[in-house]
Amino acid sequence: AKDALKLVGLGVENYEKSPLELSGGQKRRTAIAGILAMDPKVIVLDEPTAGLDPIGTVQMMELFYALNRKYNKTVLIVSHDMEQVYKYCDEVVVVEDGKIRFHDSTKKFFDNPELCRSMNILPPAFIQMKDSLRKSGFEIPDEINDIHSLAKEIVRQVKKHG
Template identity: 65%
Template structure:
């Protein structure tokens, strides 16, 4: 079941001088089982958009369909908790939500809130910690004494332990070191490929979008300006330039080579393929 937005608007502080339209008439379809990137400038409505997915924000107008739920403007939906268990949302800088005495307890907090027994919650927490690359030695440590990157992993494990079928991540790699970033993105890709999770990821990093994601949504002034597959979006750099986005290095490289007379078909999407294509064409010219 895909996620659908139908004519969704969201207005902050309506009826006060601080009124602010964050989303206006959004129509969107997010494919199930895919990894979708949401990009756009600061203030374009990305964070507001993703907070509709687990009903932290309820639409001011229109309706949102998530899994088997329909959330309509004006209605007061009940049992939001069950939805929040199915759609896991990881906020920006989630390390600030840690509060328990030990890492294990903190990760188990989510599942326990959704009615999982103490023992099962601990089991789920252990599994989630392993997924994010933290071994048993971390279980009994205080989450507050870990490094920034480790805290981030614990916080993400806290959502994974709930075993949601949709995972929404708001800039999960902001402030991580390059290796940590790649590890994190690989983890999300694996969750998507192996475990069939639908993943939505808000990011500013075009390399991540290009390398790891299937689809891309570009937000602009509270509206999705483009919703396309990554292949279509990065076919050449023209769409990126139009959106004022710096294209991934590989696309820029291809552009520069094209200018010098090289020709590439659509399948050249990684370093190896590019190197192969260059070698082939250079040899042909002898």
């Protein structure tokens, strides 16, 4: 259990604390540590970063990513935050009225903004910008997958074409 606390970013000094002494973010981390202490192969999380500050959100998503990559855990995250889904998830499953409407790679899902919109899902801002730029005549390569690379590409094309 102490190793699990360390893994979620809580020191062992929190091991003996009452839940009443913990902040909301610490309570969430403690709950996840409890799950990790059981060493499951699959972890299912429903909106695990809701209510966390931006730093806590990134830390938790990085933890879930590491659990998958480093510890070979299957991590299933239910989320409405498409920025997180795009950045951290390998696959997307869209469920509507109990039926699976889409199940494929994150890349295939977000590379088709019209598909996202047809399912009432707003793509991440970066994807929307990439789509708008393409519609405006910019030739944005498919391999550009983050806002920084997109900005560099825009500057490159503007310099090239004046």
